[in-house]
Amino acid sequence: MTTEDTFTVEPWCLREPRLELDQLASTEAVLTVANGSLGVRGTLDEGEPVGMPGTYLAGVHELRTMVYTETGSGDPESTETLVNTIDGTAVRLLVDGHPLDVRTGTLLHHERVLDFRAGTLSRELRWRSPDGRSVEVTSTRLVSLDQRGVLALRYAVRALERPVEVVLQSGLVANTQQPHLPSHPSAVDLLEHPLEPQEHDANGRLTLVHRTLRTGLLVGATAHHDVESPAELDVHGEATPDHARFTVRAKLEPGESVTLTKLVAYAWSDTHELPALRDELAGALTVARHEGFDGLLASQRTVLDGFWECADVEIDGDDELQQAVRFALFQLLQATARAEGRAVAGKALTGTGYEGHAFWDTETFVLQVMTAVRPEVTRHALGWRHATLPAARERATTLDLKGAAFPWRTITGPECSGYWPAGTAAFHVNADVADAVLRYVDATGDEEFAREAGVELLVESARLWCSLGHWGRDERFHVFGVTGPDEYSALGDDNVYTNLMLQRNLRGAARWVRRYPQAAEPLEVTLDEVAAWEQAADAVCIPYDDDLGVHPQSAGFTLAPRWDFAGTPEENYPLHSHYPYLQLYRKQVVKQADLVLALFLRGDAFTDEEKLRDFTYYEEITVRDSSLSACCQAVLAAEVGLPHLAHEYVVESALADIRDPEHDSSDGLHVAALAGTWLALVCGFGGLRQVDDGLSFRPVLPDELPRLRFRLLFRGRLLRVTVEPGQATYELLRGEPLTVRHERDDLELAVGVPVTRPTRPRPRPPLPSQPETRAPGRGTLRDDSRPGTPASAGHHEQA
């Protein structure tokens, strides 16, 4: 974890004012620069010390055979695993023969800044070598948001009091040794030397080309160097199979500096052979050189200006939250901007956590945000899902089901989960994809996508549901033996979230088959099939506990014994690290919002009274051992009239990586939780819901925040919403007039005509309690910062 003051609180950047060596792995993830296609962890320029080096290309993976303790039919034989590819960041410095290493000599100053508007990671340090020579180093690193495969960096070293002889060694390095992170759950699975050398070259530019062993993917990097200095320079290049090196030697007088500019182009292919890859590398480098480092800096800012124009969220009254939501949005852009045709993984390209796999939360969390602030990335991401349909159809066949079964975890499409009760059985991923498709097309009017990919996604998923579910004696449509979002339950019957989401999927499929008959034709959809979807949707079973007046997460859930929270010491969280799943599954204990996520995403299916009762019930048994939970609880807390509690949850969600309270950011950021911060603010305090006939807002502000302002795109319009105590203002900044709903009123918005409406005061319900020691906190370790629980703070929401 990082401490409270690892980063200073500033609105537009993350500044690390001094180097915390014991947090290197975590800060590397947080300070990643990436564009969705290429991701480079925030390692130090000189490569050491390092937490976990990482340069990732979306889709570049290796296969790893899975060994089962007891085999079952249909178990995947292997898993895809993200490969650390060729490192282009390394610039080592020798100062009069002493290698610059922050652990030796004297580090006089060290600062790193991740700039959300510049799109750069910059570094500034002053160092005195063991023999007393001082230098100042400044470096700036970026992964272009404009050019898909380009990493650029500028590295300058200046002599301070005394003359120094410096040697800069800039490299491309393959098969970097991967340290085993203690926090990495599958550390044993890290691949050593996954890349087989194909070519290496140092004539003019540096080039390395490698091939992954089992997947046979070609991966190449090529680097161009420029050096500027008043001093006389010796330069030369050399290459071995795993290492290409460009060396500069200079003798600097005090005040003199040498500046190295390095442009690195990456390319990879699963279809092309070496000659084509060579050309692609050279072409990409030519474009990068044409633009130059300064040009790349400028276009970086242009992309970001455009992004913030549509995406920015402004928060008054909580500077830390302000910074966190911008960090979240910046990392979401970095995760998605140029991910064309590739999965957006749970850790994006910030680490090898989850082996680089993408999960359902990309659709449900990340794409929900991106659809609102940068919809083109949603189109690409859903295009990736569409491209995986052959694998999903094959998986359905393996499972003896119809249609397509999307994988629980994957990089390129095949199921990579080796533990199916919490993996494959979580069929809700299919409905989550369908939901993202419907939301995207509704929010953008992109009917071309609907026709080309959307219809097929909805139809194949609808077919899965019909083969998975069955009609019961009660003439309801049931889905037995599946796993919902909550990972502390598995193989339940009639999971409410799953059933409500599949209902949306079935209805959407039926609607779209009628709306886009030509797109449906090649899928051989029959009228009977459509009728069956609608019948199933209308009759889907939503279990209800009449005694308690709440919805069970799945049938019978509320009859199970409750977890012994009082007997669970705080150090035994997360529970799955201390208790077997056997016990977790049998009991009422919720890892993450499941029924509460249904309350959020299918709010139309519940009354306000049901929402309050359900939310209150699940608050008492939800432990938030998943970073996906707090944001959903924030949204519902706000909706049921508990904005203070919502604020607590928003903050917890927002600081999940900057503070790293669970010590688990080192192997990658919690990308969906970053998206959740936006959802919590905009759907929670902004009360935004995308409903059938447009956008609806029901704003509510906690007393802690005097003002919240956010922007979003909808059907070609750019909207800005400002929520203040007692009122909300809606502005159309761009586009044709639009009607939105504020609470119960329809507002006509036109550019230049802001509309302000009062927000109705809402009754404040009793404050629900959370399990012992699990009240929300400010993202720091709870025992450091929060001695009390809400129970001790009184049972009613405080002003």
Added chain:
Amino acid sequence: MTTEDTFTVEPWCLREPRLELDQLASTEAVLTVANGSLGVRGTLDEGEPVGMPGTYLAGVHELRTMVYTETGSGDPESTETLVNTIDGTAVRLLVDGHPLDVRTGTLLHHERVLDFRAGTLSRELRWRSPDGRSVEVTSTRLVSLDQRGVLALRYAVRALERPVEVVLQSGLVANTQQPHLPSHPSAVDLLEHPLEPQEHDANGRLTLVHRTLRTGLLVGATAHHDVESPAELDVHGEATPDHARFTVRAKLEPGESVTLTKLVAYAWSDTHELPALRDELAGALTVARHEGFDGLLASQRTVLDGFWECADVEIDGDDELQQAVRFALFQLLQATARAEGRAVAGKALTGTGYEGHAFWDTETFVLQVMTAVRPEVTRHALGWRHATLPAARERATTLDLKGAAFPWRTITGPECSGYWPAGTAAFHVNADVADAVLRYVDATGDEEFAREAGVELLVESARLWCSLGHWGRDERFHVFGVTGPDEYSALGDDNVYTNLMLQRNLRGAARWVRRYPQAAEPLEVTLDEVAAWEQAADAVCIPYDDDLGVHPQSAGFTLAPRWDFAGTPEENYPLHSHYPYLQLYRKQVVKQADLVLALFLRGDAFTDEEKLRDFTYYEEITVRDSSLSACCQAVLAAEVGLPHLAHEYVVESALADIRDPEHDSSDGLHVAALAGTWLALVCGFGGLRQVDDGLSFRPVLPDELPRLRFRLLFRGRLLRVTVEPGQATYELLRGEPLTVRHERDDLELAVGVPVTRPTRPRPRPPLPSQPETRAPGRGTLRDDSRPGTPASAGHHEQA
């Protein structure tokens, strides 16, 4: 599988009249000689060709690290795996320089006989070498039922038409290469070279001592040889670390022979060091030599005479079944006779299937039989369970439960299951142990065992149930999220079998704590605790489906969709090899008797009408992909008045290994199914139930069998029961007078006064149907022998 005529049908032996090379692995298992402590597969004397060599010592195991695809808290780190230890069978023969190999030269005659009364595997062959020299070889092999660690064999070779020079090489061989059997599900896990040499010697006798690598167990074998021949002999011994060899050379005139007698003593230890093991080996060999081969043969027959006196089952009208039930009983004796203090594994010591692990079915099937025919082995087997209590307590603690949680699979006590939904969650093993304890003490009156071990077993298990279950809002005691016997379901709520068996456990524990207060004292049982057990037992939830009028296997089971049997081709059985558990678990499809096993073992909890309805319902969805099923279905079929169907099931159960229809006997016999054959005959046709106040019989005979006669021991008495059409005769052969129940009448039995009573005719209910292609057959491949299903044969039981 073996074909119908692999073995001739004879009442007291299994005779293989010619060698079937493609069935070697299966016949090796079937022709095993063993005594529960030492098991030697029926390999050919010369060692090759071989299916899977195997000499096992109960308890000699190695640890194998388990790798999980996704880890969970409480997952066992390693599994125990049975080790193939030092082979003492090998006698190679050279005939004028040509090694005897049944695949070369000409095999003129080959016969092997496993004799159920002699307790030997004998072999007779005539072979002509490639250069035309003929010899006759006879060999006899036994594992002493009297001396725990002794293997003895006699090998004679006779020259036929022409003089021959023969060389006999008799060996002890360690680290024999283990071929990978295609049918072995975990073939990759077979350990290569598991034994580390410690000592080898060939001065006088041959000796090898090895040590297992991780478990550090010392294992030794020592062999004494005698040679008889009219010819002049050269003999010498030699040894290398993995191989000790005794060689005899002789020149035989036609008609002359040389006879080698080999006595091998085994010993192993997990506590003693080398000197102690050396002494134990030498001592055991001294005793064996004192007795000599003929003495061992004689004592073998004495043990077996005593066994058959109490255990024999005589069947008229079905010679194949007669042979099969004696084979079953013989193998049960071989599995248990000298297993003192060691687990009786699912495959006993006949192969490395299931890695040599013991499961719940030892208690429920094997010990149920042995309690009736040789109760002292039950005492030893339950003594082993008692000795594993420390491991079971530790497992309960790991699972956050109280008391003791017996493992799903183990060799020495620790949980070795790496897939808990079908492993650890099958808590019924605890109730099965308790049931065996109660049954044994009730059947024998062995109160010393009750005090020394039984009370503790019942109490610790009762404690487990109380911490596992919970009181519901309905004021019933529930057990959620556990797995019953049926392996095509997992993690159900209120499994009827489990709940009824735990009820027996709780009541038994309460009763015994009162009966043996001094035994309960060190366990710190309180009155409140006993009261809680009784309350839970009285209130345990037994779900019932009112609409269908049947008991669901677990709550909600009968609401699940039914498996598509019509759409499942016969070649897709067993289902778990062709469909993922994900689908099996979600649907109504039963691998093996679960609710039907409850109808058998807790028949007192059901009315006759319920039994018929439940049996009929589960017949339609039970596929018998487990060998444990047919025998239970046989018992219930007989009870509900379907003796013809019961006969079909008995035969299927009885031939599971002799015919090997599922091609899975090669890695070991289905020991519990062998026990099931006895259960099906005695509890099915004999209608035997051990009830609170003694023995009860309700005989019924299928028209196929004119007479069934069986023997059993009960409280020191030896009983013989003869069932004939329309009547049953009860004879007390030994012991004090005894009252037994025949149907509704109590009969007073005294030695020398047989009592014959008519059996009431019973109504014949409609014949239930089985899933398509799953009607019971005669143990051969169904498509060879049974073109029709019961449905096509008419819906009513045929005479």
